[in-house]
Amino acid sequence: MIIPFLAVGITIAVTILICSYRAIYGPGTFNRIIAANVIGTKAIVLLIMVGYIIERPQFIDIALMYAVIAFIGTIIIAKYAERGELCSR
Amino acid sequence: MITGTVGLLKFPDFYTRLHATGKCDAMGQVLIIFGCMIYEGFTFITIKLLLVSAFYLLAGPTATHALMKAAYVTGLPVWKKGDKRA
């Protein structure tokens, strides 16, 4: 019963490898930030798939935490690239 | 999700790439997790999966908008039709 999950997991892993081409080659900073965000998004789905394959449902909590942390990280980097400093005091 | 990544490679400018990944990733994620929810039935795990997908539906476009605003204010040039690929 794990064959659909295995297929989806391998497809998403291949997609992550394709996306890292943009992370290495993309001219400038901003293209690399997009690639980091996309890899983080796909990692959330990959974590849930691995949780189904090895039959431990605790991976869904890990996926939720990683989603929150990746979102906050992207917004912090965007704010730093916009202003040049994080908090003005 | 595959369409979003192919768009990431093929589109000619930063702003258009952000269009592709921001929308396709949100939708693809919701669909995959919705399939997992149907597989489970109606236990507590379904509510947790619903929480993950609802959070990403709210937070994904917000991160896309924050990146686009940072790039526009800093002055990244916008690609009009007929320019070189950037």
Place this chain on the structure above:
Amino acid sequence: MNMDEVKKDHRAFSILLTFCIMFVFWLLLSAWTVYLPEPYDLSKVARGVISALIVTFITYEIFIPSRGEKVLLKLGRFIPYLAWELWQIYLATIDVAKRVFGILEVDPRIIEFDTTLRSDFALVTFANSITLTPGTVTIDVDPARGRYTVHAIAKAPADSLTVDQTMQKKVGHVFMEE
């Protein structure tokens, strides 16, 4: 939003409401009925109550009852708008797929327009909806005049925002045109 605006009985109501919501979330997130079928005993519930109390005392200023009028009516109109929004996301994915494979064209431009929405929640909802509609992404919002700066990917989505104005009418109907 500081302490003079939150009067004493309003503060108690908002603390109570936030605590209830946080506790319900904790109960939902920590119930394992598949691999550890243990019933709820006092030590677990006590841990939940302490965690909910800590979070409540840090962030209780969100639900202030003097800030929004007719919240239930707005919530009732919000749910059909959410259903329309999910249909628009599906259309957006098909649109991006067509542009990637070269069926439609890629011709980006930046447009600006004004709206009549003024409150915080309405502006944020409209910005999120623009990002989820096929072909447009929000760049900047000016809250004093309701002016949106939008990057559109071709002429047709740009026209559907400025000429047709379907989405402005829908959001204005939900929030009663604030």
